[in-house]
Amino acid sequence: MTQAETDLEAYRNILQQAIEDGAPAAGVQMAQEALSAGLSPLAFFRGVIEPVLTDIGERFSRLEIFLPELMRAGMVVKAIQAQVLEPAIRAAGGQNFSEGTVVIGTAQGDIHDIGKNMVALMLQVNGFRVVDLGTNINPKAFIEAARRENADIIAMSSLLTPSMPYIRDTVQLAEGLGLRGRFLLIAGGAPVTRAWAESIGLDGFGEDAVEAVEVCRRLMANRRAAPTHPSL
Numbered sequence: 550m551t552q553a554e555t556d557l558e559a560y561r562n563i564l565q566q567a568i569e570d571g572a573p574a575a576g577v578q579m580a581q582e583a584l585s586a587g588l589s590p591l592a593f594f595r596g597v598i599e600p601v602l603t604d605i606g607e608r609f610s611r612l613e614i615f616l617p618e619l620m621r622a623g624m625v626v627k628a629i630q631a632q633v634l635e636p637a638i639r640a641a642g643g644q645n646f647s648e649g650t651v652v653i654g655t656a657q658g659d660i661h662d663i664g665k666n667m668v669a670l671m672l673q674v675n676g677f678r679v680v681d682l683g684t685n686i687n688p689k690a691f692i693e694a695a696r697r698e699n700a701d702i703i704a705m706s707s708l709l710t711p712s713m714p715y716i717r718d719t720v721q722l723a724e725g726l727g728l729r730g731r732f733l734l735i736a737g738g739a740p741v742t743r744a745w746a747e748s749i750g751l752d753g754f755g756e757d758a759v760e761a762v763e764v765c766r767r768l769m770a771n772r773r774a775a776p777t778h779p780s781l
């Protein structure tokens with residue numbers, strides 16, 4: 550194991566312990582130390598937060614842990630995001646919102662927002678104006694917000710399988726209203742796959758926050774090249 554891998558493992562163990570103890574301050578302090586030691590916020594998110602949350606999710610499915618632990622995980626990770634990662638990413642990013650406007654939210658029935666917030670932040674620091682609608686957003690609310698904000702892209706997040714049909718409903722609502730040429734629709738989240746995204750007619754899909762930026766950039770480049778194309 551390289552020194553960097555050993556460090557990541559040590560950070561993951563501390564995060565795991567902070568979650569078990571329900572101690573956001575310990576998580577925040579560890580994240581600050583990791584960034585001070587030279588780890589980038591994105592590398593921290595991918596190398597520490599994502600694997601720990603994945604492991605917790607797997608243990609939850611195996612009934613080894615229960616809802617209170619899931620809630621502590623959400624609380625500790627959100628504190629790290631708000632107090633350490635977001636300020637660091639914002640400080641490094643520009644203030645130029647010329648890439649386009651993205652309306653983002655978590656799909657109806659779903660209140661998970663850690664991944665969605667990371668996507669929103671990465672889009673913002675990469676030049677998109679982002680309107681974050683929050684969680685549990687129904688199809689009509691997505692479309693109304695996109696109209697109100699004159700958005701280019703509607704970005705939907707879903708962590709719950711039962712919420713995925715609402716993403717499909719949003720695509721169908723946009724289609725029914727004749728708005729497919731006006732808004733580009735994309736989605737992501739742990740249970741969302743590229744094949745499913747294609748099957749319901751989404752314009753794009755992203756595996757993680759970095760790919761979310763890539764897909765939005767690509768869609769906007771296509772739109773600029775062929776602005777009247779009906780289904781971009």
Ligand code: B12
Pocket residue numbers: 599602603604605606607609610616619620621622623624627658659660661662663664665667668704705706707708709710711735736737738739740754755756757758759760761
């Ligand atoms: C933390 C957590 C919670 C916290 C959420 C806190 C919060 N504020 O978000 C709380 C305690 C609230 C919670 C509640 C529940 N949870 Co929960 N939760 C999790 C857990 C452990 C981590 C989720 C997370 O943040 N992952 C890390 C982030 C970074 O990953 P991500 O969201 O996938 O996002 C990345 C990519 O997917 C992508 N992405 C995300 N969104 C988008 C959008 C676009 C447009 C793009 C391009 C990309 C993109 O980029 C992100 C960054 O890289 C997961 C396990 C897991 N493996 O994910 C279970 C999990 C999602 N939960 C689950 C369940 C069942 C529940 C509950 C129903 C439990 C219950 N019995 O009440 C409730 C549901 C409440 C509700 N109505 O929403 C299941 C879902 C199963 C399913 N497929 O339906 C999981 C998978 C656990 C499991 N294995 O059973 N949960």
